[in-house]
Amino acid sequence: MDRTSCIALPIAACLGFAALALPAAVQAQTPVWEENFNGTSIDGNTWTFDVGTGCQIGICGWGNNELQYYTSRPENARVENGNLVIEARRETFEGSPFTSARLKTEGRVHFKYGTLEARIKTPEAGNGLWPAYWMLGAIGVWPDRGEIDIMEIGHVDGIAAGMANRRVGGAVHWNYGGGHASHGDFADFPGNLHDDYRTYRMTWDPDFIRVTVDGLQYFEMAISDIEGASLHEFHAPHFLLLNLAVGGTYTGISNPNGVTAPLPGRMLVDWIRLYQDHPDSELQLGGDSAVPAGRFGVYSEQGGLAGALDFGSDADLFVWNNLAPISAAPFEGNEAMAFRASAGQWFGLGILTDYRNMSAYAGGALKFHMRTTTPSTFKIGINTSFGDSWVDFTAGGPNYGLVRDGQWHQVTIPFSAFYDLDLHAVKQMFMVVADPPAQDVELVIDNVYYQSP
Structure with a gap:
């Protein structure tokens, strides 16, 4: 379906959101948006769920051969002690051998450019758990909409190298020449990532996307060559996703018996903060409209x-x-x-x-x-x-x-x-x-x- 008439509009009008213009001096010192999970339940004005196996929208296994069934049950996603808890469980549910949760801010919080920080404690990845903190473009269909993977842990190469719990990766995906293009990189952290909370920071401006964990950079992508590299996707608003997958292509595990990571596994998110100081930054909050x-x-x-x-x-x-x-x-x-x-x-x-x-x-x-x-x-x-x-x-x-x-x-x-x-x-x-x-x-x-x- 042709979406060009929508894309040609000013983005705030196209999305039907309230677009916030904030003074640069304020943006440099304080978050323009934050989520602290201080309540007693997940805020439906900020978060919604992807539910099921993906088959209902034509991408079984969520496009990655994942083994879990995503639910919105408190057993799989809840606010507890000031944290968002995403819990993967080994249990048969709706024909799947595992359950977990995937939350997103689609239709609620979208932004373009900025510094995004999150304090997250990942589970022990072992063999088969795949915690992810990432973003999707707000307009179009994948890969045209773009994807920014801020944090992923549990890659098959890390498992093979004995680094499943120390190797963290980032990646981007986009449409180039009518096909799927991607760029990814990783770094090995000095200790086990799941031993404590870590601060994952993404800086996104018109020139670069860079990601660090506790100051260690593990991903960088130059995005200034918009026309030459067909990088329009990374100059438009995205929304956030948090999930804990089980198995799948990323982990190299397609058989439930191959999942040996400790279960239940819990991904804890203490807080998320967005700072913006670039003049072309945008923040769109659906609840305001x-x-x-x-x-x-x-x-x-x-x-x-x-x-x-x-x-x-x-x-x-x-x-x-x-x-x-x-x-x-x-x-x-x-x-x-x-x-x-x-x-x-x-x-x-x-x-x-x-x-x-x-x-x-x-x-x-x-x-x-x-x-x-x-x-x-x-x-x-x-x-x-x-x-x-x-x-x-x-x-x-x-x-x-x-x-x-x-x-x-x-x-x-x-x-x-x-x-x-x-x-x-x-x-x-x-x-x-x-x-x-x-x-x-x-x-x-x-x-x-x-x-x-």
């Missing part, structure tokens, strides 16, 4: 809305495949989404927004008006930081108010009907998709909005 409760217009011209998308400015309608515009009177206002899909080809469309904080709408519903006569199955979806979530519309099944008689009907889908929605970070507010229909399909959709409870 939460959409007020009420009715939010996704594709609607009705009055009295709490807010609405502005197509051509902060939203775009993308036709993905096999949809030809047709003439049809709207339900309200002057426009409607009216399309014909030919038999034998899949079809789909989506309204791209990128990162809207719709948390005030939790417990509410997606509402729209639709008219069609098709008996074919189609899906209505929303894309959030958890990926795509769909509700099936099958002839004779739950249709949430839709009658397939060619007349206008209001459809109401409770957000609870969608699987794994992160309403703090909604990226595509409305989608329609279907497998190849047996006959031509006509769909007319209008007055799409979110309704809070």
